[in-house]
Amino acid sequence: MDPEPPIPSLRWRIVLLGLLSVGMSIFAWYTMLGNYPRTQFGDGQMFHKGIEAARVSVVRYHELPLWNPYECGGNPLWDNPEQPTAAPLLWPMLFLGTTAEVYFWHIIHGALGFVAMWLFGRHELRLTRVATFLAASVWAFCGFHQQHASTGHLSFASFEYLPLAILLWRRAEIDLRAAAGLGALVAWMFYEAGTYSIPHLALFLAAETLTRAWPARRLVPIGRAAAVVVVIMFIVGAPRLFPLIAQLRSHTRALEPETDYLTWPTLRDMFLARQHAWGAPGQTYVWPEYWSYLGPIVLLLGLVGIVLAGVEYAWLLALLVLAFVLMCGHFAPWAPWSILKEHIFPFKEMRVPARFRCEVSLFIAAFCGIAIDRLRRLAQKKMPSNAATLGAFIVAMGFVGVGDLISTSLVWIETRWPQAPESHPQPSTRLYYGGPNLAPFIDQPQQNRGRFDCWGEWGSFYNGAPLWEGDVPQARGASRDVVVEVGNRTQNTFTIDAVLTRPGRVLVNSSYDRGWRTDVGTLIEVNRQLVLELPEGRHHVHLRYWPIGLTAGFILSGLGTAAVVAYFVWDARRKRHQRLASLS
Numbered sequence: 266m267d268p269e270p271p272i273p274s275l276r277w278r279i280v281l282l283g284l285l286s287v288g289m290s291i292f293a294w295y296t297m298l299g300n301y302p303r304t305q306f307g308d309g310q311m312f313h314k315g316i317e318a319a320r321v322s323v324v325r326y327h328e329l330p331l332w333n334p335y336e337c338g339g340n341p342l343w344d345n346p347e348q349p350t351a352a353p354l355l356w357p358m359l360f361l362g363t364t365a366e367v368y369f370w371h372i373i374h375g376a377l378g379f380v381a382m383w384l385f386g387r388h389e390l391r392l393t394r395v396a397t398f399l400a401a402s403v404w405a406f407c408g409f410h411q412q413h414a415s416t417g418h419l420s421f422a423s424f425e426y427l428p429l430a431i432l433l434w435r436r437a438e439i440d441l442r443a444a445a446g447l448g449a450l451v452a453w454m455f456y457e458a459g460t461y462s463i464p465h466l467a468l469f470l471a472a473e474t475l476t477r478a479w480p481a482r483r484l485v486p487i488g489r490a491a492a493v494v495v496v497i498m499f500i501v502g503a504p505r506l507f508p509l510i511a512q513l514r515s516h517t518r519a520l521e522p523e524t525d526y527l528t529w530p531t532l533r534d535m536f537l538a539r540q541h542a543w544g545a546p547g548q549t550y551v552w553p554e555y556w557s558y559l560g561p562i563v564l565l566l567g568l569v570g571i572v573l574a575g576v577e578y579a580w581l582l583a584l585l586v587l588a589f590v591l592m593c594g595h596f597a598p599w600a601p602w603s604i605l606k607e608h609i610f611p612f613k614e615m616r617v618p619a620r621f622r623c624e625v626s627l628f629i630a631a632f633c634g635i636a637i638d639r640l641r642r643l644a645q646k647k648m649p650s651n652a653a654t655l656g657a658f659i660v661a662m663g664f665v666g667v668g669d670l671i672s673t674s675l676v677w678i679e680t681r682w683p684q685a686p687e688s689h690p691q692p693s694t695r696l697y698y699g700g701p702n703l704a705p706f707i708d709q710p711q712q713n714r715g716r717f718d719c720w721g722e723w724g725s726f727y728n729g730a731p732l733w734e735g736d737v738p739q740a741r742g743a744s745r746d747v748v749v750e751v752g753n754r755t756q757n758t759f760t761i762d763a764v765l766t767r768p769g770r771v772l773v774n775s776s777y778d779r780g781w782r783t784d785v786g787t788l789i790e791v792n793r794q795l796v797l798e799l800p801e802g803r804h805h806v807h808l809r810y811w812p813i814g815l816t817a818g819f820i821l822s823g824l825g826t827a828a829v830v831a832y833f834v835w836d837a838r839r840k841r842h843q844r845l846a847s848l849s
Contacts, residue, residue, distance in 0.1 A: 269394055282380060290375030293406040296675045297371060297415065300682035302364050304707060309367070309417025310684060311720045312349070313707045317363040318342055319350035321710040322756045324359060325692070332757045332810040334696060335715035337724040338732045339776040344508035344812040347723050349420050349458040351505050364687055370422065371414050378405035378425030382630065385428035389435060392634045399663040400634030403670060404428065407626040408536070408558030411674035415681035416553050420458035424623050426450060427466060434470050437490035438483065444490040445829070448497025455502045455509065461620065464611050469624060472587050476580035500825030507814025515779060516726050518614045523606065525549035525618065526594035535622060536564060539673045550617055557622040558673050562666030563633055570632030573639040581628060588624035637663050687711070696754055698774070699734030727776035730794035743770035743796070759808040763799060771797040773808065780812045
């Protein structure tokens with residue numbers, strides 16, 4: 266093949282890649298944009314309400330988005346493993362409105378997934394630009410991402426970063442800057458609620474490491490890189506990571522026993538069926554948990570890439586095989602997913618092995634790009650007189666495959682935004698539960714009112730407390746000896762004035778969590794309700810929700826980030842002095 270014309274300026278390479286990735290993402294999501302300002306189907310409503318609660322916390326109450334009082338009688342927001350409300354990408358858009366934030370979330374992550382695969386294809390697989398473009402398009406907009414995103418699983422967006430993470434990990438053995446970058450990327454994924462993507466990533470990075478474990482002396486730099494990754498991850502992610510650890514230590518998901526494995530009809534259809542009924546006969550879950558359309562052309566190119574370069578890229582093929590076997594689920598007692606599910610945290614608290622189709626799609630996309638380049642080289646070698654025509658045909662076939670993939674997803678996406686737009690109700694003067702004319706689900710934070718019902722598995726830990734509805738004081742005495750004169754609240758706080766003729770209890774209109782603090786008395790849990798124990802006398806009490814570990818996280822992150830920046834500044838100066846000394 267003819268050499269590609271260089272783009273000499275790094276600045277221009279960044280600008281052009283940014284424009285290309287954003288343009289492709291807008292194209293792949295344009296049927297979503299046509300639905301604006303309608304809101305998402307299914308779990309998208311749950312995530313929408315969580316983001317709206319974060320927006321209201323900041324905009325109305327000028328508080329960090331720590332507690333969500335609008336769902337389940339109250340539950341964590343910042344330290345909820347299912348909610349991406351701590352994600353840095355959301356914060357600049359808080360004043361745009363939640364619907365716009367959700368739309369931008371999907372477009373930005375599609376673009377980031379494209380960039381991640383572009384960097385992996387160019388710098389690890391050494392693909393040409395056109396082959397990299399096709400591989401990046403397949404990965405960023407494959408059925409797995411478009412289906413999960415359009416069905417409302419915002420926390421699955423961080424799966425888009427997997428190619429970049431693999432690239433950084435493979436470079437980290439010889440360059441600790443790549444290890445630092447990977448640590449920061451994993452921390453970013455924690456902020457984006459990557460409770461599924463991070464365990465998946467850790468599993469495949471461990472498997473990839475085994476492909477480089479010989480000779481044994483390589484384990485020393487790999488171990489050093491792993492230490493840097495972990496340290497940077499904790500430094501950057503500590504404000505999110507520490508509270509998450511506290512939540513996971515105090516709560517265990519109660520999952521039903523799972524025996525799901527892929528049947529042949531499901532395996533046949535999941536990458537090829539353009540349309541399918543909502544149910545998946547013979548499977549535990551609904552069809553969106555299996556669908557990951559790639560199409561016949563992309564699958565064929567992926568297979569050709571395996572045949573032509575599977576030996577050269579044996580490590581990549583090994584990861585594809587692992588992903589495929591994991592995706593098949595509980596097909597035998599010795600199946601990898603059965604072992605992980607039975608014995609290894611956090612996989613013991615996860616489900617749906619078919620979600621490993623994400624990594625299957627990733628590696629097929631990579632081999633698709635490899636096939637484009639290998640077929641063009643083969644044509645140039647075997648039929649040089651027709652190489653240009655054959656090369657154009659091969660590239661055209663790749664573009665047709667990408668077009669088929671994206672167009673199929675666009676049809677699906679168009680149907681996933683059927684819910685009414687935000688209604689923007691007039692907010693109540695005070696925050697309380699229920700009452701007449703309660704707004705639709707996603708608008709309750711804007712209305713300044715909540716509900717006792719729950720949407721989301723994490724809320725089940727808080728549901729059922731004996732709370733009360735209405736625009737009334739948000740605290741009351743548990744007995745006649747306790748008189749509550751004032752019981753007001755914000756999103757994260759309560760202010761209570763109480764008079765007690767003897768020691769007693771104040772019932773607070775909120776679910777309990779260990780993160781609640783008080784400046785007077787003691788907080789306890791009674792039937793999942795937040796209860797304040799006070800001594801005799803008159804008390805002016807302030808309660809606030811502050812996740813366990815958040816203070817330590819901010820301190821570690823601040824000091825650690827300053828130390829890392831100082832190190833890199835020192836290292837840059839040291840290298841500059843060495844260069845000057847060598848010149849003199």
